[in-house]
Amino acid sequence: MSFILQRASGRGFALTQFRDEVLRIGRGTNAELRSENPAVALEHAIIEADAAGWTIIDKGSITGTYVNGRPVEAARLAKGDVIEIGDLRIEVQTADAGKPMFLRVASTDRPVAAFVEEEVQRKSQERAAVRGGSLRAPEIDFAGAYRLARPYFTRVTLIAILMIIALVAISQVVEPDNQRWFRPGDVSSAHARHARNGKPIANDCIACHDPWHGVNDQNCKVCHTQGPHAMNELAPPGCVDCHAEHRDSARLSIVGDAVCINCHRDLTRHMRPGTTPSVAARVSSFAMNHPEFPPHVDRNTLRFNHKKHLQPRGIQNATGRREVLTCVGCHKLVEIKGKIDPGPIEFEQHCQRCHLLTFDLRYPKDEVPHGGSIDLVYSAVLTKESGMGGIAQLTPEARRLVQMRAGTSEILRSRHLAEQVIEVACRLCHEIRKDGLQLVATPPVMATSWFDRVKFTHTQHRIECISCHDLAPTSTMTKDVLLPSRAACTQCHGKSETKVGSCGSCHEYHERTK
Amino acid sequence: MPVARSGILWRRIFVLLLIALTASYFWYARREFPHGGSQWGLGYGIAGYALILLLAFFGIRKRWYRSRFGTLEQWLQSHIYLGVLVMIILLFHTGGRFNDKIAVATLLLTAIVVLSGIAGAVLYVTVPRLLTEVESNLVVEEISEQLNQLARQMARIASGRSTAFQRIYNELIRESMPGAFAGWRLILSRLRRRKQQQSRDWAHLLGLVPKDEQDELRQMLVVSRQRKELELRLIFQQRYRNVLEFWLYIHVPFTIVLLLFAAVHIIAAFYYGRVRW
Numbered sequence: 001m002s003f004i005l006q007r008a009s010g011r012g013f014a015l016t017q018f019r020d021e022v023l024r025i026g027r028g029t030n031a032e033l034r035s036e037n038p039a040v041a042l043e044h045a046i047i048e049a050d051a052a053g054w055t056i057i058d059k060g061s062i063t064g065t066y067v068n069g070r071p072v073e074a075a076r077l078a079k080g081d082v083i084e085i086g087d088l089r090i091e092v093q094t095a096d097a098g099k100p101m102f103l104r105v106a107s108t109d110r111p112v113a114a115f116v117e118e119e120v121q122r123k124s125q126e127r128a129a130v131r132g133g134s135l136r137a138p139e140i141d142f143a144g145a146y147r148l149a150r151p152y153f154t155r156v157t158l159i160a161i162l163m164i165i166a167l168v169a170i171s172q173v174v175e176p177d178n179q180r181w182f183r184p185g186d187v188s189s190a191h192a193r194h195a196r197n198g199k200p201i202a203n204d205c206i207a208c209h210d211p212w213h214g215v216n217d218q219n220c221k222v223c224h225t226q227g228p229h230a231m232n233e234l235a236p237p238g239c240v241d242c243h244a245e246h247r248d249s250a251r252l253s254i255v256g257d258a259v260c261i262n263c264h265r266d267l268t269r270h271m272r273p274g275t276t277p278s279v280a281a282r283v284s285s286f287a288m289n290h291p292e293f294p295p296h297v298d299r300n301t302l303r304f305n306h307k308k309h310l311q312p313r314g315i316q317n318a319t320g321r322r323e324v325l326t327c328v329g330c331h332k333l334v335e336i337k338g339k340i341d342p343g344p345i346e347f348e349q350h351c352q353r354c355h356l357l358t359f360d361l362r363y364p365k366d367e368v369p370h371g372g373s374i375d376l377v378y379s380a381v382l383t384k385e386s387g388m389g390g391i392a393q394l395t396p397e398a399r400r401l402v403q404m405r406a407g408t409s410e411i412l413r414s415r416h417l418a419e420q421v422i423e424v425a426c427r428l429c430h431e432i433r434k435d436g437l438q439l440v441a442t443p444p445v446m447a448t449s450w451f452d453r454v455k456f457t458h459t460q461h462r463i464e465c466i467s468c469h470d471l472a473p474t475s476t477m478t479k480d481v482l483l484p485s486r487a488a489c490t491q492c493h494g495k496s497e498t499k500v501g502s503c504g505s506c507h508e509y510h511e512r513t514k
Numbered sequence: 515m516p517v518a519r520s521g522i523l524w525r526r527i528f529v530l531l532l533i534a535l536t537a538s539y540f541w542y543a544r545r546e547f548p549h550g551g552s553q554w555g556l557g558y559g560i561a562g563y564a565l566i567l568l569l570a571f572f573g574i575r576k577r578w579y580r581s582r583f584g585t586l587e588q589w590l591q592s593h594i595y596l597g598v599l600v601m602i603i604l605l606f607h608t609g610g611r612f613n614d615k616i617a618v619a620t621l622l623l624t625a626i627v628v629l630s631g632i633a634g635a636v637l638y639v640t641v642p643r644l645l646t647e648v649e650s651n652l653v654v655e656e657i658s659e660q661l662n663q664l665a666r667q668m669a670r671i672a673s674g675r676s677t678a679f680q681r682i683y684n685e686l687i688r689e690s691m692p693g694a695f696a697g698w699r700l701i702l703s704r705l706r707r708r709k710q711q712q713s714r715d716w717a718h719l720l721g722l723v724p725k726d727e728q729d730e731l732r733q734m735l736v737v738s739r740q741r742k743e744l745e746l747r748l749i750f751q752q753r754y755r756n757v758l759e760f761w762l763y764i765h766v767p768f769t770i771v772l773l774l775f776a777a778v779h780i781i782a783a784f785y786y787g788r789v790r791w
Contacts, residue, residue: 062660064740071736134673135680137665137687142658142745145692146700146752148759153695159767166771170778173616181615182782184549205786214787246613247547258546 001049002100005033006093008107023047023101025085026059033088033105039063040086047077053097056083077101179205185246196222208245215240226510232275233263242509260503261285286502287490296481301431302444306475306482317354327465327472339457344446347371355428359421360384368421374440377422382414450483454506467491521591528595532602539606548609550617551783558607563776565600566624569593570769594635601628620779623772627765634761645754654755657748661690664741671734678722679731686738690745700753701760 003018024031028042041061048055054077058065066084067075077083083090093102149155173181180203186192191201201207210216220239229236242259243252263270264283271277280291309315309330314322330350331342345351347370357367359381366384368377375396422439426432430441466472468484475482493502542554549555572593575581604624612618665687672683693699716735720728 060743062657062740062744064737070733071740073736135669135683137662137669139662140658140665140692142661142692142748143654143752146654146697146749146756148697148756148763150695150697155763155766158763159770162767162771163774166774170774182786183613184551184617185611185613209786211785212787244547247549 003032003047004100004102005105006103007105017100021048023103025088025090033090033103035086035088035107037087037107040088044085047101049097049101051097053077054092054095054101061085177203183246185248187245188252190252191245194223215245229509230271232271232277234270234272255504255509257286257503260507260509286486286493290486292486293483296450296483298447298479298481300444300446300478301442302446302478303429303431304478306472306480308476310473315354318356323354327469331465333458338459340459341457344448351429355425357421357425359417368418374422374438377426378415378418378438381418381421382411385410385414385417450481451506455508456506524588524591524595527592528599531599535599535603535606543609549611550607550609550614552609555607555609558603562600562603562607563780565596565603566772566776569597569600570773573766573769594631597628597631601625614779616775616782617779620772620775623768623775626768627772630761630765630768634765637758637761641754641758645751654748654751657744657751661741661744661748664737664744665690668734668737668741671730671737675727675730676724678724679727682719682722682731683734686734690741697752697756698760700749700756 001019001021003020003023005016005018007014007016018032020032023033024043024046025033025035025040026042026044027035027037027040031043041059041063043059044061045056045058045065048057055074056065056067056072056077057074058072063086064071066072067077067081069082069084075081077092077095079092079095081092081095083092087107089106091104091106093104095101172178182205187202194201196204196207199207208215208219210219215238217239224239237259242255245252261284264280267277267279267281267283280289283290309325310327312324314324317323328342330345332350333340334343336343347355352367352370357370358364359366359368363384366380368380419439422432422441426441430444432439432441434440461468468488469482470484470488471480472482493505538554539548539558542548542552546552546554550559572589575583575589576586601624604621608617608621612621668683668686672680675683716732719735720731723731
C-alpha cells in the first residue's frame with residue numbers, strides 16, 4: 001500500500017509518496033508525517049490499511065487524536081474525514097480499500113485542542129442555556145499535590161516538632177528525682193542497701209558526686225574511715241581510682257591487681273623525694289618478680305616432730321596400737337567470724353589421747369594435770385598418794401594446807417613420782433629446767449601469724465594440706481616454719497587463666513572500713 | 515558504574531581508619547575496664563563528636579557555593595564514609611555498656627541518622643535509573659497543566675447534560691483528586707498499571723444516560739481515560755522523586771535532635787564529674 005501526502009509549503013504544495021503498509025504520524029524522526037510541535041508525541045498515531053479500508057489508531061498520545069472533532073483511540077477513515085493531531089490538520093481525500101490513500105496536510109499555529117475547545121465551549125454554552133447547568137472543572141495543582149513538602153509539613157517544621165519533643169523529654173530527665181536516667185550502671189550492693197540523709201545512696205547522686213567536680217573523697221569519708229596506705233606515698237589515688245562504682249560489681253572492696261601494680265611496678269616514682277621504699281621497689285606480678293617469702297624460724301620451746309607423727313604407717317598411740325595421723329586430726333579447721341582456719345592446738349584435745357600423763361602403775365587412770373603451774377603436778381601426785389583427791393580444783397592456799405598435812409614419806413614418794421612424770425612425759429615436748437628444788441617446764445609460745453602485713457585465711461583453700469605445706473612430712477624440728485613457698489602459691493595466684501586474685505588476696509591497702 | 519576518584523580515596527581512608535580503631539580498641543579493652551569515662555573512652559567520644567559536627571557541616575558546605583574548601587564531590591564521599599565510621603567510633607566509646615539512658619538515646623539517634631544516610635546513598639545509586647524508565651517528554655508541571663486542560667474539556671462536554679451524565683462527570687473528577695498527603699502515600703503504595711476494563715465499565719455507564727447522550731458520554735470517557743493515563747505517568751515520575759527526597763526527612767531532622775542529645779550527654783558528663791577538668 002502507499003500513501004500520498006499533499007503538504008502546504010512556502011512555494012505552494014508538495015507531494016510526497018510513501019510505499020508502506022503503515023503511515024506513522026509523530027514528532028519522532030522515524031515518522032513519515034512529522035511535526036515539531038510539542039503537542040505531538042514522538043509516536044502519536046498510525047494509519048494502516050486492512051481488507052475493509054483504512055484505520056487511524058492513536059498510540060497512547062497525551063494530547064489525543066481527533067477525527068471530525070471527536071477524540072478517538074481507533075477510527076475507520078472515510079473520504080472527507082478531518083484528522084487533527086497537535087498542529088496538524090489532515091484531510092482525507094481518498095480512503096478506498098485496496099487503493100493508495102490521499103491526504104492533504106496543513107499545519108496550524110494553535111494545537112488542535114484549542115480548536116476543539118472552542119467548538120465544545122460554543123456547543124456547551126448553547127446546551128447550558130437549554131438543559132442542566134454549566135459545569136466548571138476544578139483547577140488542581142497535581143504537581144504540588146504529589147510533592148512531599150506540604151505547606152505546614154516541611155523539613156523545618158519536622159525539625160521544630162522533634163526539637164520540642166526532645167526538649168520536653170530532657171526537661172523531665174534533668175529533674176533531681178529523675179537523675180537515674182544518667183546513671184552509667186548500677187551501684188554496688190552495699191551502696192544500694194544504705195541511705196544517707198534519709199535517701200538511698202543509689203538514688204541520690206549528690207551523696208557522692210559534687211556537681212561539676214566529680215566524686216569527692218570527702219563524700220566517701222562521711223561513711224568510710226580509713227588509714228593511710230603508706231606515709232611516704234606521693235599523690236595517693238582517689239577513692240574512685242581503685243573503687244570504681246557503677247560497674248555492676250557487687251563488692252567494691254575487690255580491687256584488681258592492675259591498680260596495685262600501677263604504683264608497685266616502680267615504687268620509687270610514687271614516693272616522696274628522698275625516701276626509700278621499705279618493701280620491694282619493683283613488683284609487677286606475683287608470679288614473676290614478687291619477693292620470696294622471708295625465711296622464718298620458730299623460737300618456740302615446744303618440741304614437736306612432724307615427720308614422726310605423720311609416718312605413713314602410723315604411730316603407736318597410748319593403747320599400743322598404730323594409728324595413722326592426719327593434718328586435720330590436730331589442726332582442726334574451725335569457723336571464727338565467718339572465716340575457717342585451723343584452731344589452736346590443745347593438749348587435752350589433740351595430744352593427751354596418746355601422750356598420757358600417768359605417774360604410777362598403781363593408778364593407771366590417774367594423770368597429772370597439764371598446763372598451769374608445775375606445782376599442780378606435784379600436788380596432784382601428793383594428793384593421790386595421800387588419799388586426798390580433787391586437789392587440782394583447790395586454791396593454792398588449800399593445796400598448801402593439804403601438803404602440810406601429808407606425811408614425810410608421802411611427800412618424798414610423791415615428789416619422786418612427780419619428777420618422774422615430768423622427766424618422762426613432760427620433757428618429751430617441753431624444755432625442763434631446775435628451779436630450786438623443783439623441775440619446771442618453760443611455757444611454750446605458739447605463734448599464730450608469721451606475716452604482719454598479710455592477711456591469710458584457709459576459708460577458700462579447700463585443697464590438700466600437703467599441696468601447700470609440702471615440708472611437713474619431712475620436718476623433725478620445731479624451728480621449721482612450714483609455710484608454703486611462693487612457688488606453691490603461684491600454682492593458683494598470679495595466673496590469669498585461674499582468675500584467682502593476687503594482691504588483694506593477701507595484702508590490704510588500708511584498714512577495713514568501719 | 516564508574517566510581518569517582520575521591521570515592522576510591524575515601525574508601526581507602528575508611529578501611530585504614532577502621533583497622534586502626536579496631537586494633538586500638540582491642541588493645542585498650544584488654545588493659546582496663548572499657549567504658550565511656552576512661553581515657554580511651556573519652557578519646558573515642560571526643561573523636562566521635564568532632565566527626566558528628568564535621569558531618570553536620572556538610573549541609574552548610576553544600577549550600578556555600580563560593581567556598582573553595584574542598585570540592586563538593588570530596589565532601590560528599592567523605593560524608594558517606596566518615597558517617598559509617600562515626601557509628602563504630604561511638605560503639606567503641608560505650609565500651610559495650612548501655613546503662614546511661616541519655617547516652618543510649620544519643621547512640622540510637624546516631625544509628626537512625628547513619629542508617630538513613632546509608633539508605634539515601636543506596637537510593638541515589640538505584641532510583642535515577644528507574645526514573646529514566648518512567649520519564650516522558652513532559653515534565654511534571656506540564657502534565658499537571660494538561661490534566662487541567664482535559665478536565666476543562668470534560669466539564670464542557672458535561673455542561674448542560676442530564677443529571678446522570680453530570681453525576682458521572684463529578685465521579686470521574688472526584689476519582690482523580692490527589693487527597694491529603696498524596697505525596698507521602700505514594701512512597702508506600704504499590705503502583706500498577708491497571709488493565710483497562712473500560713468495555714464493561716463503559717457499558718454500565720452508558721446505560722445510565724439517555725440514548726441521545728451516549729455518544730457524548732463516550733467522548734468524555736475517552737478524555738477521562740487519557741486523563742487517567744496522564745495522571746499515572748505523573749504519579750510514577752513523582753513517586754521516584756519523592757523516594758529520593760523522603761530519606762532527608764529522617765536524616766536531617768534527626769541530625770539536629772542528635773546534636774541536642776549529644777550536647778546534653780556531654781554537659782552531664784561534666785556535671786557528674788565523669789570528665790574531670
